[in-house]
Amino acid sequence: MPVTDATDAELVLYTHPWSRGQIARWMLEEVGRPYRQVLLDFGSTMKAPDYLALNPLGKVPTVVHRGQVVTECAAICAYLADAFPAAGLAPAPAERAAYYRWLFFAAGPLEAAIIDRTLKVELTPRQEVMAGYGSYERAVEVIAGAVSSGPYVAGPGFTAADVYVGSHLIWGMQFGTLPKRPEFEDYAARLVARPAYSAAKAIDEALGQALQAKG
Structure with missing residues (x-):
């Protein structure tokens, strides 16, 4: 459930709809907490200094939670499961x-x-x-x-x-x-x-269609 106001979310997802960011978005939708999305372009904003300070590889996704930076999809999934145990996404x-x-x-x-x-x-x-x-x-x-x-x-x-x-x-x-x-x-x-899978997929498909429409 992405939100537009940064003050409404303790979670931030840096992503692109045609990327592994889809994995992180699905996980966030499973968690069920509000998050802010920051859309990046492959050749420009992913390589900008401010983003490279978060993810030196210049790739997405990256998730920031209360100042904690998590990259790599498997790590993001494991981190979010532990950070939000009420979602029941990790075994005991x-x-x-x-x-x-x-x-x-x-x-x-x-x-x-x-x-x-x-x-x-x-x-x-x-x-x-x-x-x-x-x-x-x-x-x-x-x-x-x-x-x-x-x-x-x-x-x-x-x-x-x-x-x-x-x-x-x-x-x-x-x-x-x-x-x-x-x-x-x-x-x-x-x-x-x-x-949650359907919700995440719908968001990224809509973003992808918007990118295609821009040409």
């Missing part, structure tokens, strides 16, 4: 093994495997030993097993890990960087039915 601390495992598997081995495949990086058997994901095929099999083991990746309840893992699978199937396996499609169907 003693029950977070699967939550952390799959959240960071998606942020590390899975994303690296997808990016390398997209860039047509072919690993030799020796290089597979060095790569954290081993091979693209192995990483896909591992995440398929994770999402088919229950209704959600970290157990019976929806968590921030599902926002992050689910975003990878939804986008991967949409853009062809991941196969449309039944396990992925069933899991994704549960996620896109969530009101």
Whole structure:
């Protein structure tokens, strides 16, 4: 629920509608707290000194919460789940093994495997030993097993890990960087039915259409 008045929000999202900022927005909509959005352009305002002071990579998203700066989508999801426990987006601390495992598997081995495949990086058997994901095929099999083991990746309840893992699978199937396996499609169907996902998607689609209209 983005707001226009900075005084109304303790949360600020720096984003672009055609970016990984969609993950952070979905997470914010799941949290259900007001936030202010700051829209940046890839070639200009993302590289401006004031934004680079927040995110030196010059990329989005970045979330600022009461002066605390959080970058990297997996970190944003985990941070917001902890900062707003009433939303119920993280398991109890003693029950977070699967939550952390799959959240960071998606942020590390899975994303690296997808990016390398997209860039047509072919690993030799020796290089597979060095790569954290081993091979693209192995990483896909591992995440398929994770999402088919229950209704959600970290157990019976929806968590921030599902926002992050689910975003990878939804986008991967949409853009062809991941196969449309039944396990992925069933899991994704549960996620896109969530009101927060629909709300976040509608916001970014409307922003994207406005950008297209500007030319």
